[in-house]
Amino acid sequence: MAEISAHxxxxxxxxxxxxxxxxxxxxxxxxxxxxxxxxxxxxxxxxGRAIVVTAVCARDRHKDRGIDLSPYGWEDDMTALAARxxxxxxxxxxxxADGPALTLARNAIAHNKALVTANKAMIAHHGLTLAAWAExxxxxMRFEAAVAGGIPVIKGLREGAAANAIERLYGILNGTCNFxxxxxxxxxxxxxxxLAEAQAKGYAEADPSFDIEGTDAAxxxxxxxxxxxxxxxxxxxxxxxxxxxxxxxxxxxADSLGYVIRLIGMAEVDERGSGGxxxxxxxxxxxxxxxxxxxxxxxxxxxxxxxEGNFSGRLLFQGAGxxxxxxxxxxxxxxxxxxxGYDAGFEADATFSIPVADLTDMAPAPxxxxxxxxxxxxxxxxxxxxxxxxxxxxxxxxxxxxxLIQKGRAxxxxxxxxxxxxxxxxxxxxSEALRLLEGSASLAAPPLVMQILGN
Amino acid sequence: MAEISAHxxxxxxxxxxxxxxxxxxxxxxxxxxxxxxxxxxxxxxxxGRAIVVTAVCARDRHKDRGIDLSPYGWEDDMTALAARxxxxxxxxxxxxADGPALTLARNAIAHNKALVTANKAMIAHHGLTLAAWAExxxxxMRFEAAVAGGIPVIKGLREGAAANAIERLYGILNGTCNFxxxxxxxxxxxxxxxLAEAQAKGYAEADPSFDIEGTDAAxxxxxxxxxxxxxxxxxxxxxxxxxxxxxxxxxxxADSLGYVIRLIGMAEVDERGSGGxxxxxxxxxxxxxxxxxxxxxxxxxxxxxxxEGNFSGRLLFQGAGxxxxxxxxxxxxxxxxxxxGYDAGFEADATFSIPVADLTDMAPAPxxxxxxxxxxxxxxxxxxxxxxxxxxxxxxxxxxxxxLIQKGRAxxxxxxxxxxxxxxxxxxxxSEALRLLEGSASLAAPPLVMQILGN
Numbered sequence: 001m002a003e004i005s006a007h008x009x010x011x012x013x014x015x016x017x018x019x020x021x022x023x024x025x026x027x028x029x030x031x032x033x034x035x036x037x038x039x040x041x042x043x044x045x046x047x048g049r050a051i052v053v054t055a056v057c058a059r060d061r062h063k064d065r066g067i068d069l070s071p072y073g074w075e076d077d078m079t080a081l082a083a084r085x086x087x088x089x090x091x092x093x094x095x096x097a098d099g100p101a102l103t104l105a106r107n108a109i110a111h112n113k114a115l116v117t118a119n120k121a122m123i124a125h126h127g128l129t130l131a132a133w134a135e136x137x138x139x140x141m142r143f144e145a146a147v148a149g150g151i152p153v154i155k156g157l158r159e160g161a162a163a164n165a166i167e168r169l170y171g172i173l174n175g176t177c178n179f180x181x182x183x184x185x186x187x188x189x190x191x192x193x194x195l196a197e198a199q200a201k202g203y204a205e206a207d208p209s210f211d212i213e214g215t216d217a218a219x220x221x222x223x224x225x226x227x228x229x230x231x232x233x234x235x236x237x238x239x240x241x242x243x244x245x246x247x248x249x250x251x252x253x254a255d256s257l258g259y260v261i262r263l264i265g266m267a268e269v270d271e272r273g274s275g276g277x278x279x280x281x282x283x284x285x286x287x288x289x290x291x292x293x294x295x296x297x298x299x300x301x302x303x304x305x306x307x308e309g310n311f312s313g314r315l316l317f318q319g320a321g322x323x324x325x326x327x328x329x330x331x332x333x334x335x336x337x338x339x340x341g342y343d344a345g346f347e348a349d350a351t352f353s354i355p356v357a358d359l360t361d362m363a364p365a366p367x368x369x370x371x372x373x374x375x376x377x378x379x380x381x382x383x384x385x386x387x388x389x390x391x392x393x394x395x396x397x398x399x400x401x402x403x404l405i406q407k408g409r410a411x412x413x414x415x416x417x418x419x420x421x422x423x424x425x426x427x428x429x430x431s432e433a434l435r436l437l438e439g440s441a442s443l444a445a446p447p448l449v450m451q452i453l454g455n
Numbered sequence: 456m457a458e459i460s461a462h463x464x465x466x467x468x469x470x471x472x473x474x475x476x477x478x479x480x481x482x483x484x485x486x487x488x489x490x491x492x493x494x495x496x497x498x499x500x501x502x503g504r505a506i507v508v509t510a511v512c513a514r515d516r517h518k519d520r521g522i523d524l525s526p527y528g529w530e531d532d533m534t535a536l537a538a539r540x541x542x543x544x545x546x547x548x549x550x551x552a553d554g555p556a557l558t559l560a561r562n563a564i565a566h567n568k569a570l571v572t573a574n575k576a577m578i579a580h581h582g583l584t585l586a587a588w589a590e591x592x593x594x595x596m597r598f599e600a601a602v603a604g605g606i607p608v609i610k611g612l613r614e615g616a617a618a619n620a621i622e623r624l625y626g627i628l629n630g631t632c633n634f635x636x637x638x639x640x641x642x643x644x645x646x647x648x649x650l651a652e653a654q655a656k657g658y659a660e661a662d663p664s665f666d667i668e669g670t671d672a673a674x675x676x677x678x679x680x681x682x683x684x685x686x687x688x689x690x691x692x693x694x695x696x697x698x699x700x701x702x703x704x705x706x707x708x709a710d711s712l713g714y715v716i717r718l719i720g721m722a723e724v725d726e727r728g729s730g731g732x733x734x735x736x737x738x739x740x741x742x743x744x745x746x747x748x749x750x751x752x753x754x755x756x757x758x759x760x761x762x763e764g765n766f767s768g769r770l771l772f773q774g775a776g777x778x779x780x781x782x783x784x785x786x787x788x789x790x791x792x793x794x795x796g797y798d799a800g801f802e803a804d805a806t807f808s809i810p811v812a813d814l815t816d817m818a819p820a821p822x823x824x825x826x827x828x829x830x831x832x833x834x835x836x837x838x839x840x841x842x843x844x845x846x847x848x849x850x851x852x853x854x855x856x857x858x859l860i861q862k863g864r865a866x867x868x869x870x871x872x873x874x875x876x877x878x879x880x881x882x883x884x885x886s887e888a889l890r891l892l893e894g895s896a897s898l899a900a901p902p903l904v905m906q907i908l909g910n
Contacts, residue, residue, distance in 0.1 A: 035766050039620055045685065045809045046617050144615075150767040152615025159614075160599075160607025162501050163787035165494055230500065294773065297752050304771075311490050312605040312784035316759075318749065318771035329767035332618035354500045 017050035018339040021081050021113075022072075023104055024093030025058035028118055028145075030065045031324030032091065032331050033072075043332065047339035051332070057081045082107035089114040089338055091331060097121035109133050109141070116334045118145035118327055124219035124235040127226075128359070131351035141351050142334035147220040148173060148303040150326025151319040152333060157227045157307055158353040164309025166228040170266035170453070173220040173284075175301030175321035176204045176211040177243050177263040181251075181286075182299040185260060190248045203301065213242035214263065214284040221265035221282055226352045228307060229269055230359055231280050233352075237364035238265075239283040245448050246286055250377055253405060253419045259288035259375075260296045264453060270365030279365030288375050288421075288452045294318075295453070368428030373402070373452040376430065378418040379445040382408065386442040390418060397433035400425060415444050421452065472505035473794040476536045476568075477527075478559055479548030480513035483573055483600075485520045486779030487546065487786050488527075498787065502794035506787070512536045537562035544569040544793055546786060552576035564588050564596070571789045573600035573782055579674035579690040582681075583814070586806035596806050597789035602675040603628060603758040605781025606774040607788060612682045612762055613808040619764025621683040625721035625908070628675040628739075630756030630776035631659045631666040632698050632718040636706075636741075637754040640715055645703045658756065668697035669718065669739040676720035676737055681807045683762060684724055685814055686735050688807075692819035693720075694738040700903050701741055705832055708860060708874045714743035714830075715751045719908060725820030734820030743830050743876075743907045749773075750908070823883030828857070828907040831885065833873040834900040837863065841897040845873060852888035855880060870899050876907065 020036070022029055036043065036053055044050045055073035075081040082090050082104055090108035092115065094101040101122050108115045115134060117123065123130075123143050134141035144154045148171070157166070172178050176198065183194045195212070198204035210216050222235040243263050254261050264287040273279025289296045294316055298304045303321030308314050320326035352359060380386045387406060394401055400423040409415045422430065434447055475491070477484055491498065491508055499505045510528035530536040537545050537559055545563035547570065549556040556577050563570045570589060572578065578585075578598050589596035599609045603626070612621070627633050631653065638649045650667070653659035665671050677690040698718050709716050719742040728734025744751045749771055753759045758776030763769050775781035807814060835841045842861060849856055855878040864870045877885065889902055 031766070035618055039618060039765070042620055042685070043618060045813060048805075048810075150764075151770060152611050155610065155615050156607055156772075159792060160610050160788055161784070162791045163490055163494060163498060163784050165497055230497070292752075294749075294752060297747075297749060309605075309784060310494070311486070311780040311787075313775045313778070313781055315606060316771070316773035317611075318773070320768040323768070325766040326768055329616070329618050329764060332766075333615055336617045337614060350503075355503075358500060 015049040017052045018047070018335065019052055019054045019086055019088045020091055020335060021055045021057070021084060021087040021089070022053055022091045022093065023057045023078050023081055024095065025056060025065055026093065027324040028327045028331070029058065029093040030067050031328035032093070033067050035325070035328040035332050043336060047336045049339055051335055051339055054086050055081055055084055078104045079107055082111050082113060087113055089116055089335055091335070092117040092119060093331070095119055095121075097125045102126055105130055106133070109137050109139055112137055112139055114139050114338050115141045116331055116338070117143050118331055119143070120146040120216065120219040120223065124222050124233060127223065127233050128356055131356040135350060135356055140338055142337065143223070144334050145327045145330035147223055148305055148317070149175070149319065149321040149323060150329040151303060151305065151317050151321070152330065153224070153305045153317040154227060155333075156315065156317050157224065161307055161309050161312055161315060162353065164312050166307055166309055168266065168268040168308045169224055169228045169306070170264055171305035172262055172295060172298050172303050173217040173265045173305070173321070174211055174214070174263055175303055176208065177217070178298065178303070178321070179203050179301045180212070181243060181246070181261055181263065184246070184248060185251050185255070188248055188252070191244060191246055212244050214240040217263060217265045217284045221267055221284060224305070225267040225280060225282055226359060228267065229280060229362070230354050231362040232359045234280065234282065234364065237280070237282060239285070239367055241285050243286050249407070249409070249417050250419070250448065253377070254288050254375065257288070257403065257421060258291050259452065260291070261286050261450065262289045262295055262298070264289070264295070269362070270369050272369055273365050274363045278362060280362040281365040281367065281370065283367065286450045288450055290453065293453060368426060368431060370427045371424055372427060372454065373424050374422045374427070374430050375450045375452060376420050376422065377448045378443060379409070380416050380418055380442050381444060382414050382416045386416070387418065389440060389442055390437065393433045393436040396436060398425065398429045399433045470504040472507045473502070473790065474507055474509040474541055474543045475546055475790060476510045476512070476539060476542040476544070477508055477546045477548065478512045478533050478536055479550065480511060480520055481548065482779040483782045483786070484513065484548040485522050486783035487548070488522050490780070490783040490787050498791060502791045504794055506790055506794055509541050510536055510539055533559045534562055537566050537568060542568055544571055544790055546790070547572040547574060548786070550574055550576075552580045557581055560585055561588070564592050564594055567592055567594055569594050569793050570596045571786055571793070572598050573786055574598070575601040575671065575674040575678065579677050579688060582678065582688050583811055586811040590806060590811055595793050597792065598678070599789050600782045600785035602678055603760055603772070604630070604774065604776040604778060605784040606758060606760065606772050606776070607785065608679070608760045608772045609682060610788070611770065611772050612679065616762055616764050616767055616770060617808065619767050621762050621764055623721065623723040623763045624679055624683045624761070625719055626760035627717055627750060627753050627758050628672040628720045628760070628776070629666055629669070629718055630758055631663065632672070633753065633758070633776070634658050634756045635667070636698060636701070636716055636718065639701070639703060640706050640710070643703055643707070646699060646701055667699050669695040672718060672720045672739045676722055676739060679760065680722040680735060680737055681814060683722065684735060684817070685809050686817040687814045689735065689737065689819065692735070692737060694740070694822055696740050698741050704862070704864070704872050705874070705903065708832070709743050709830065712743070712858065712876060713746050714907065715746070716741050716905065717744045717750055717753070719744070719750070724817070725824050727824055728820050729818045733817060735817040736820040736822065736825065738822065741905045743905055745908065748908060823881060823886060825882045826879055827882060827909065828879050829877045829882070829885050830905045830907060831875050831877065832903045833898060834864070835871050835873055835897050836899060837869050837871045841871070842873065844895060844897055845892065848888045848891040851891060853880065853884045854888045
């Protein structure tokens with residue numbers, strides 16, 4: 001290297017600090033303050049400028065949050081916060097799809113502030129409108145923390161995998177469900193029991209339905225789909241089911257067959273789609289995951305996302321899916337990107353990887369098109385002929401059974417659990433079989449269907 | 456959202472195509488051409504402009520590479536390639552730490568072209584000099600493909616985890632070694648046997664020493680260390696050992712104790728360091744990885760990198776560590792970043808996360824400071840007193856033994872394998888014990904030490 005003369009970077013003047021206004025001082029908001037204080041020096045080195053919190057806003061000024069708020073300006077009113085002259089970036093950590101969070105986001109953009117948010121519900125419902133507005137105003141809008149906590153998966157898709165057509169996207173997107181399922185697996189306990197423990201420990205909300213019914217995972221999936229496939233966010237079309245009907249017996253059956261059960265969000269483009277045009281298939285559903293799949297080893301509140309690119313192959317991003325530290329890490333990563341200037345003034349740097357106006361409007365693809373193997377579990381009356389009735393319905397619908405287990409239920413006398421795994425076939429055939437069985441007096445409960453995740 | 460008026464992005468003129476010159480048309484170079492052709496439309500949407508290959512250069516113009524080179528200009532001479540007026544980015548895929556690759560990189564920067572390279576050896580040896588030059592010239596230099604193939608781990612560290620002090624960084628960085636180790640594990644076969652198969656299949660080079668002795672992993676580790684810890688690249692100080700001495704019996708012992716064996720590259724800051732200042736500890740060594748650790752499930756030629764941030768917690772990036780498609784995916788991701796403009800004109804956007812002039816010069820930390828558990832395997836003569844000699848040395852050096860297995864070797868009559876796992880203690884104690892045993896007539900071969908990866 002002797003020929004390379006000893007160049008050094010020409011001295012440049014320091015860039016002014018990037019000034020942050022923070023709305024919402026719950027655990028994540030307090031985490032962001034702690035992070036910005038703790039790592040101030042290294043953040044300034046990496047961002048090329050200091051990142052300073054100028055002002056904060058929350059409901060109660062005097063609540064003890066374990067942090068000293070005296071260095072920061074206080075606003076009682078979020079509208080005033082977004083309008084301050086001494087602010088470059090508004091960080092929205094208020095939460096809720098609509099209401100104050102949305103008003104704040106709108107005001108931030110209207111005042112030409114960059115917007116950083118961790119609000120998955122708001123992005124899933126209003127992200128396109130907000131992005132159109134932000135792009136028109138030329139201000140960056142970033143939401144890494146809205147999906148999968150501290151894992152930089154939005155960056156991974158938007159930039160790291162940008163050279164690829166994504167063929168399939170799937171992952172574990174809700175830490176509460178994963179905690180419950182992996183605890184059921186480790187302990188053999190039932191859903192309600194583990195949920196109660198999770199609530200007592202603060203891992204699950206008092207009203208857990210948002211998590212356990214799959215809504216939260218569906219919000220995240222719809223955001224990732226837009227980035228991966230260049231389609232408009234379509235949360236309403238995510239085929240969503242939760243984990244509340246999973247029995248300890250299902251987990252035991254899955255285990256004996258070589259699987260764990262995980263709540264999987266998955267999306268892919270269906271070339272047959274609807275009406276001859278490609279369609280977008282999005283689903284949140286508990287799946288059976290083979291022991292040798294990386295997602296089978298994701299335990300506790302961890303999240304993990306797999307993107308399959310046509311050149312990259314399978315990329316896996318894994319880490320803490322929630323918590324104040326990891327979420328703050330993602331929020332501040334977005335702020336550092338803005339401080340570095342990655343987002344400023346580049347028309348191509350569009351919010352969802354491409355400009356929002358260019359996202360395609362892809363119709364939802366029907367699930368019946370999909371080919372796969374399924375786990376189907378029935379709870380039936382313990383009397384002769386029931387198994388014949390079920391297997392006849394399968395035959396008539398063209399569902400081929402790979403394995404079947406029938407087992408008495410200790411906890412419910414007179415009831416029997418029948419669990420089967422199908423050979424690969426169209427999902428429409430399984431639906432048809434269940435339709436044939438609808439209303440049958442033999443069924444003590446609606447059947448539970450879970451897809452088997454392919455490798 | 457009714458109050459948000461229907462803003463749409465103002466129409467803007469198209470940006471000119473980004474023009475690429477590509478040097479080196481091996482499997483990766485051909486992969487880049489295929490990728491840019493196959494995904495041209497979506498790359499243009501995401502980059503906000505077309506990415507076009509203007510000219511290529513390789514040794515043999517007429518070799519059949521399975522791609523049509525007629526659309527591209529041809530240069531016989533890489534110096535001419537770097538000087539072309541119709542080129543914005545030079546992609547170096549020639550390989551080799553010095554020689555033509557380095558000359559090309561230097562010429563590209565000298566002609567104010569952006570530089571994208573997959574060359575880990577060149578970056579490990581000359582990356583600081585090249586980066587200083589690129590930063591002074593104000594041109595981006597990117598090398599995502601140099602580490603862990605298609606996995607966007609450099610981006611993940613440089614940007615995704617930018618808010619964090621990284622406490623530890625470790626991972627599986629060499630696909631050839633991981634293929635060999637996981638095949639030994641699956642089949643019970645010996646190292647030499649599996650290596651020969653890997654060579655026959657093209658997974659290992661005819662001269663495999665670069666991979667199996669850990670040099671390739673050490674190159675990658677030294678690059679990641681610089682980004683994670685803000686230190687100057689220090690490849691020479693990586694404490695490197697390879698996998699060639701691992702026996703099928705080691706893998707069997709590890710399995711019986713609840714571990715797999717993986718070649719791990721790891722780096723961390725040692726606050727005690729040397730001479731009172733913090734030091735950087737970097738090591739490539741086969742490790743015992745507990746079954747319940749995510750890296751224990753990384754099989755075949757897959758790579759995986761874990762970064763532990765002080766707020767993010769453990770982040771895992773996993774995917775294909777080599778191959779034309781994945782490597783091309785990383786090369787083109789860098790090109791798309793440049794096309795989007797992320798790299799242009801921002802002084803803070805430094806090559807190794809901070810400007811190269813600001814990287815600290817951290818002395819290597821001695822391994823003896825580290826606390827950990829170790830697996831130590833001896834091959835000894837099968838005669839009385841040998842075990843007493845070994846255990847006495849352990850006692851005298853203060854090494855506490857957690858478990859010990861002695862086993863006759865079927866393949867070598869008169870030799871016995873003694874494998875032990877230590878309790879947690881300083882590595883210096885293990886070194887001292889081995890020093891006490893040095894030259895002992897009881898040892899038929901030098902002992903093999905592998906650290907146990909903590910959770």
